[in-house]
Amino acid sequence: MAKRALGLGQKSKEKKRKLEEKQATDSRDATPGADQLSVEMDENADLDNEFSQLKGLWKTYFASDRESEMVLNGIVHECDRLLRQSSEDAAVKASLSGEFHSIYALALSELTIFKAGEDGDSKDEKLVKGFFDNALERCELGQSSFPDSALLNLVKAKIIIQRIPLEYISQLNVKSTGKRFDVDLDDQLEIAKKNFNIYDDDLQLSSEVLQMLDDLLDIVENFGHEDDIDEGLDSDDEEELEKIELSPSHPLFKLQKSVPENYKWLREQMIQLLQHIKEKDSKLYHDTARSIGHLYLKFAEEPSSEFMRLQYGDEEEDPKKQSASKDCINAQRNALKYTKEALKYLEKGKISDEPETWVEVAEAYISLGNLYDYQSKDQEHAYSVAETILKKANKASHGKFQDILDNLLDKE
């Protein structure tokens, strides 16, 4: 009979004591395996092939929560080693595909996330710039050997889109003027867009690039409001941010002007991406559909508020009522069109055990109801659909959406 286990508390004291003793007697001994990582490989992967291992490592990192700088450094070093080896070993050289260069470039650009300091330290800026330059250089070198690699093109788009906020916009404030950088940000974005493609072998990567663009456009659109957003304005639906107009000499001016155009481009790409996703119940499919829904809602914002203003605004009787009424109808028509499209995609993005995704649908129905004529059948119907969904979601989430529901019932 083996001795019985000690209590957890005593055991931990004993272990601590043993550890201290061990450290005291053998302080030079490294602890091997302390940071071991398990790497998932493709089913058919050749385990001895170094490139397969590299690919497995990258995939593991890409799918993780990406908090390990060490793993990234490992990938970069391994790429570097393989590259050096390739000059002597023909077999290795033959294995360095477009994918190899992509992984190398992606790893370098991902490292910038760990290098960027919070306070805009100029040392960090240089470091970040260096990594982005290297990443792009690696990508372009790859492109010279593999000019038809769609993956390398996509990687280039990713690096540029990641670089704009992280390296450039982070240095700006509302008052920045003049030519600050050696590149034009708007032109850079155009280059990224040209290189972007929906890459069937890695739709996740294509999706990530589009999400990054979405974030970038949001940053540019709300430039100057970062502190307000920190205070949590988003949780209060009655508050809207006044857009901060940048001066024409501001480095972001052109990019800000082209935001609507770029949102449109983004939306079209997202729709394309959705068509390429075969698993209709995958997270990627749902997330993409919801993103498209959100983009359509964004397009509905302007005509919606125009309609609300013209229809329910309490200004004095407009002398040009005739034309105002025409504008009003137009605004209503446009807003309805976009909102209905949004609903179509939000429905596709619904996940059966995530009430938040149902609520997005309900909220779009409320927006739709607001756009229909006051107390019309359509309006009543839209509100009642929203109410049913919200009640269900509220039950499923322990009252999390009570305030939205209260708001809706109040409206009715």
Next chain:
Amino acid sequence: MKRQNSNSGKNTLKQPLLEEDKVKSLFNAKLWDDDYRRGLKEEIANSKPYNWGTIPELVSDDLLRAVRKEIETEIHFTKKETDIYKVNQSGDLANLAGLDWNDLSRLPNLYKLRQILYSEIYRDFIAYVTDSGKLSGQKADMSINTYTKGCHLLTHDDVIGSRRISFILYLPDPDRTWKSHYGGGLRLFDSIVSNVPCSDSCAKLVPQFNQIAFFKVKPGFSFHDVEEVKVDKHRLSIQGWYHIPQVGEDGHIPGEEEKWVQTNTSTLAQLESNVLQDYEFPKFERDILPYHQVKHFEKVLAQDKVEDMSNNFTVENGIKELTPISAISDEKILNEQELNYLRRYLSEQYLTEDGIAKLQSDFLENSSLQIDDFLNEKKSTLLQKLIKQNELENDCPYKAKDVQTPWKTAIPPHKWRYLYIDGKSLENFQTETDILENLNREELPNFELLKQTLDKSKNSTEIELMDLVEFFKSTIYKKYLALITALCPLSEQVLIRRFRPGKDFTLATKCQLNKILENVDGFVDAVLEGTLCITPFDGWESGEVGGYELYMADNDEEDDENVSKKSQLDKDVEDASVYRTDDSGDSVLLNSSASWNTFNLVLRDESVLEFVKYISWSAKSSRWDIKMQWDVKSTEQESEN
């Protein structure tokens, strides 16, 4: 867990006094109006659940805006999380007077605010309206907290040291109204009897900029909490206390403070001193197993090697005797019939010879096991479907009075709050009489009987869970447990628990051994504790939404030497503190986030603290688990003999 001396930052105020007129002018003028004062005094005297009051627009708007600005730009906050709170804390404000001039010049408005809050005229006003008796002007005791999304402070009574009045001055965004659904409200709890607050709060204050709330610190009664902030907003506040007058101050009575401190041990001390155990539900008392069961476990463990028992014969003193047929065989391995029973619930990988050997050696090595995918796929899929369905489609009661059989609410809420099924009849304690009646006719758990009283169409999840409990209570499962732990179970308790988002938690407590079993040969002074976590939704891993179960070492024991050097008063204050320092990494023994189908088994000695962290309102679902405890004995001695 180390409790910090709450007196550490309180200094005697040494500051140039503002003139009384100046002080008065910085407060809302109505404070100095006799009718208002009388009205407020009456309101507070009659307020429920205990004496408390609030004043909107307390001080000059300009002053408080300036204070807010200073705090935003000059003070650094650190997020701290323990079993009882999650909050962004600044340092103590009491030592402001001791800052150098550079620092002082950085916080002139805060300095001014503190001066007027502890000015004689304002203290006299507070003493008058609350009928508290004189308040100390020397012992200023303030801190600044900001509650951001997810921050909360669970139920406590503020009884520490010489505190007489607690106050909170709120400073959320001055240009916006703070709404009820943002959370962050001050909630007050009525009490069933002294030191046993009701499970749900009965009053809630939605804080606005420049509003103060205050109450008399009333031992055993002044229970309150800070509701979790549910949105991305900062609920900034200055929290403080007025103390009993100190030596040399007007109103000082020699010995008053010492007497107060000695008489009023705090909530925590009360809980730990076991005075209130009768009023705790569920009781962590394990029912003693029948001896005919235990003796089989003893035999299983006592064997040095597997004997051939195929004929149910055993050799004793050279005479063959017939062993009575039992639910389990006395062999040290699981026979086919036992395995088949276990297979109905457990994964095959933990039933193979290798699987069991691995669990045995891991348990011996670590005194704990964390077993993934414990239930087999069939049971796991069925339960997951049922629990998910229950979460998504059924209304979950949030008030204790709405909780229906087979569920009950764990009380008191300054120790824990969650829903549980203990296999006994419905209890729903609203009054002292309810509790006393229950104590007079105690039942033993009977899950089978309780199950039969349930409506199958409404309680399919509960019925399935109760089946699972019966499995864990089975003799064969306990034999399995004995095999993997080499410990013989003597008693057991099994509870089904559900921790609701925005509502439930347990505070850190130690386990208690079963006094009745203490003298049993080989009795182990530790409790074997199992938690099968069956939380079907994701999002728990980072710990951001709470719900994790944490085991930690109690560092107090190691600090005994240091403690002995402190004065008795210091020790009392320290023991009485509700607040705890945050967990330093090395005291954490185990930390498991809520998950699906993970079984944790721990041999927990008396010094080990355990808690389930408050579940954030933003968690996707409740945390569900089955909690099991067994008193155990070791048969080592016997086998050596």
